[in-house]
Amino acid sequence: MIMKTIHSYWAYIVLALLTFTVINAVIGMVKKKEFTHKEFRLGLLTLITSHIQLLIGLGWYFMSPWYKALKSNGGEVMKDAGARLLALEHPIAMIAAIVFITIGWSKHKKQVKSESKFKTFSIFYGIALLLVLTRIPWSNWF
Numbered sequence: 001m002i003m004k005t006i007h008s009y010w011a012y013i014v015l016a017l018l019t020f021t022v023i024n025a026v027i028g029m030v031k032k033k034e035f036t037h038k039e040f041r042l043g044l045l046t047l048i049t050s051h052i053q054l055l056i057g058l059g060w061y062f063m064s065p066w067y068k069a070l071k072s073n074g075g076e077v078m079k080d081a082g083a084r085l086l087a088l089e090h091p092i093a094m095i096a097a098i099v100f101i102t103i104g105w106s107k108h109k110k111q112v113k114s115e116s117k118f119k120t121f122s123i124f125y126g127i128a129l130l131l132v133l134t135r136i137p138w139s140n141w142f
């Protein structure tokens with residue numbers, strides 16, 4: 001399925017950008033750096049690529065066997081850890097992660113001090129990264 005393939009490859013871009021944004025924000029916060037246009041562009045790029053991943057993810061999800069299994073045989077899906085991860089845990093956790101990224105992005109725009117902006121990115125994009133790392137179906141990937 002083309003949607004699944006795109007989702008699978010796009011994930012590398014999202015994961016790389018998100019990781020880089022978080023590390024960059026933590027360094028900026030600790031070293032009290034100035035929040036420049038480079039940071040703005042990085043945060044925005046991470047936001048946009050994750051929104052695109054959301055769109056692709058939703059597109060594939062409703063065509064996928066995981067969604068069909070959930071609808072027709074929910075009880076069995078809940079008992080099977082592998083199926084539950086793909087049908088429920090991954091989609092819910094990733095949507096939550098993208099919500100965190102989006103809130104972090106909106107919050108940072110209203111802030112003025114570099115320190116606050118770095119802190120907001122560290123917390124919100126950081127939580128998103130943790131959610132992504134814990135709910136990627138690693139054994140299916142690569």
Ligand code: HEM
Binds near residue numbers: 048058106
């Ligand atoms: C299911 C699909 C999507 C949903 C539910 C969604 C949701 C949102 C929400 C709620 C915001 C508001 C952020 C704010 O308060 O400022 C936002 C902003 C944004 N989204 Fe999405 N989005 C989706 C798809 C996309 C796609 C496909 C793209 C790019 C191709 C994209 C690019 C952006 C950009 C550029 C912003 C604004 C950033 C800014 O305010 O500076 N989104 N999105």
Ligand code: HEM
Binds near residue numbers: 064066132137
């Ligand atoms: C930050 C956002 C996301 C990332 C980084 C991500 C990453 C991934 C990765 C790495 C896989 C494994 C791909 C493979 O098997 O080769 C996957 C699978 C999957 N993702 Fe996502 N995903 C995200 C968001 C979403 C969303 C929002 C949905 C649906 C609402 C979704 C639905 C799925 C489904 C259904 C699969 C299973 C594919 C299959 O084996 O049939 N993902 N995702």
